[in-house]
Structures are given as C-alpha cells and as structure tokens.
Amino acid sequence: MHIVLPHDASLDGHLVDGVIGYLTLTTGLAFLAVLVFLLIAIVFHRERAGRTRAHHTHGNRPRDRALTFAVALVMFVAIDVTLVARTAGELSGRFWRYPDGDPNALRVEVTARQWSWTFRTAGPDGRFGTGDDVVTLGELDVPVGRPIYLKLRSRDVVHSLYLPSFRTKIDAIPGSTTRLWFQAQEAGRFEIGCAQHCGVSHYKMRGLLIARPEGEYHDWLARAETDSRLRGDAALPVAGEADGWDWETGR
Ligand SMILES: [Cu+2]
Structure with a gap:
C-alpha cells in the first residue's frame, strides 16, 4: 500500500x-x-x-x-x-465520535474561501473571536498526540478540506457548519488540499499542516499569540468573520 x-x-x-x-x-x-x-x-x-x-x-x-x-x-x-x-x-x-467532551482536544475554526484556508485557534481563554486568537493563513499547526477538532464554514462556494496523510476529508458548505476530527501520531509537515473543484484558482488552495511535539507546539503557540496581538489580528476582517457564528453550537 x-x-x-x-x-x-x-x-x-x-x-x-x-x-x-x-x-x-x-x-x-x-x-x-x-x-x-x-x-x-x-x-x-x-x-x-x-x-x-x-x-x-x-x-x-x-x-x-x-x-x-x-x-x-x-x-x-x-x-x-x-x-x-x-x-x-x-x-x-x-x-464520527467527535471529542465534544474532551478538554484535551484542540479546537480550530476553519474558514474556506476562494481560494485559501484560514485557521483560527481560540487561545488561552478558550473563546473564539477574542484578542488572543491565533489566526493563520494556509497553515494549520497542531500538537502531536491530541485530538484536533475542526469546525468548518465556507464564505462562498463548496470547498473540501483534504488531509491525505490523515486519511480524512470534509466539505465546507456555505450556510452550514461541518466538522472533522483527527489525531497526529508523529511530527512533520503534511499537505492540505482542497478536494472540491471550487473555481479557476482551485489549485491554489494548498496548505501546510505542521504537527509538533507538545512542548514545541506550546512554544509555537506562545510566539504566535504574541505575533497575533502585535499585528492586531483580532481587528482584521479575517478575524472578524468569526463573530458571525459560535464555534460550540456551530451557528
Ligand atoms: Cu476550494
């Protein structure tokens, strides 16, 4: 195989x-x-x-x-x-056994649009749409050995988040929230693709998934939080999109 x-x-x-x-x-x-x-x-x-x-x-x-x-x-x-x-x-x-009750799971909000992926992690306060959110474009950073729980929305057309090295894929559909969970067992850099033809620049919707050991991830998150604060990411339009819906309920 x-x-x-x-x-x-x-x-x-x-x-x-x-x-x-x-x-x-x-x-x-x-x-x-x-x-x-x-x-x-x-x-x-x-x-x-x-x-x-x-x-x-x-x-x-x-x-x-x-x-x-x-x-x-x-x-x-x-x-x-x-x-x-x-x-x-x-x-x-x-x-389909989503880690809803697992406090150890990393929760990520995914926004798909023509033609990129935006990933948002809630930060230490555990709430989305606040100043300590970490927002990354085209790059999803995750710790190894913890469930990663994604909820997805699309801004325009149907996209599909595809993680070939994790054998999983889920559509992002305008008007509804979809979800997906997986767990990385090893550190590394892995491909993210869009598996739904979504327009002329569909091929540009490639992304990078970086899995790090827990300690390294912690360091990365601390740096990314500082960067996000300094840049004022929460005030950017991309961050403002999170205000339209609640991660927990998906509405
Ligand atoms: Cu797409």
Whole structure:
C-alpha cells in the first residue's frame, strides 16, 4: 500500500487503509477467478480434431440459476456486506465520535474561501473571536498526540478540506457548519488540499499542516499569540468573520 498511498501519520488512518486494502484484495481475487474460469473455458473447450465443440446452454436451467445465485450471494456477503458492516462500525466508533467532551482536544475554526484556508485557534481563554486568537493563513499547526477538532464554514462556494496523510476529508458548505476530527501520531509537515473543484484558482488552495511535539507546539503557540496581538489580528476582517457564528453550537 505504501506505493500508492501517502504516508499515514494519523491515529485512525490505518482503518481507512484497511478498508481500501480489503476491497482491493477481494475484488482482485474475484477478477482473477473470472479470468481463470474464462481461460479454462477457452482452452479446454476449443474446437479440436476428434472432439465436438463446446456444449452451449442459455444458462436458464434451474441448476444454472442456483449456481449463479450462490456465487453472487457469496461475493455480495464476502465483499459488500462485510465492508458496509466494517465501515459502519469504524465510522460510529471512531470517525464520527467527535471529542465534544474532551478538554484535551484542540479546537480550530476553519474558514474556506476562494481560494485559501484560514485557521483560527481560540487561545488561552478558550473563546473564539477574542484578542488572543491565533489566526493563520494556509497553515494549520497542531500538537502531536491530541485530538484536533475542526469546525468548518465556507464564505462562498463548496470547498473540501483534504488531509491525505490523515486519511480524512470534509466539505465546507456555505450556510452550514461541518466538522472533522483527527489525531497526529508523529511530527512533520503534511499537505492540505482542497478536494472540491471550487473555481479557476482551485489549485491554489494548498496548505501546510505542521504537527509538533507538545512542548514545541506550546512554544509555537506562545510566539504566535504574541505575533497575533502585535499585528492586531483580532481587528482584521479575517478575524472578524468569526463573530458571525459560535464555534460550540456551530451557528
Ligand atoms: Cu476550494
């Protein structure tokens, strides 16, 4: 899987890779089985001297139908039902279990627009839209080993925050608030993309996710708070956008 997928730096990304791997393996095996069956049919039933040609049926005899139904049922259960059950369990147990009650989770407000991402962290007072907010453009800084809880809004059209190294993605939709959580398991610099074509400069909506060890993140946050205060970020139009909605309720 390492050949085709970006490096997985997340807590739960292996679950996604597991589903992709299972689907690739099972459909690959099914494809192989059909190929082998066809090859056998072609090679062993070809016209030869001293042998009659293959016997053809229309496949509508009861035993043909029973066999077709049995094979289809086995494949449906082994591939589709298994995958749906597995995915549903992982979604409700992990991906959709948002860290609402977790005081340790880092809360981030994400604003998407044509064509950039704005990330806002609440700062020490834990409230958005106040003077100690840390606002970054196109860069999301997170600590390693803590849940990162994002709530997203769009200013214009549909965008989609895509974190390939964390195997997760969520649309930012005008008029509603969407959310997403993930956890970085290692420090590093990772790609942020927009996965929804959103206009002529869609390709410019690349961003950078920087995951730092807790201590380093703390230092960064202290510096960023000072910078934000000195620049007066809270008074900038970009900061003022937060006043339109409340992070906790999403309205
Ligand atoms: Cu976009």
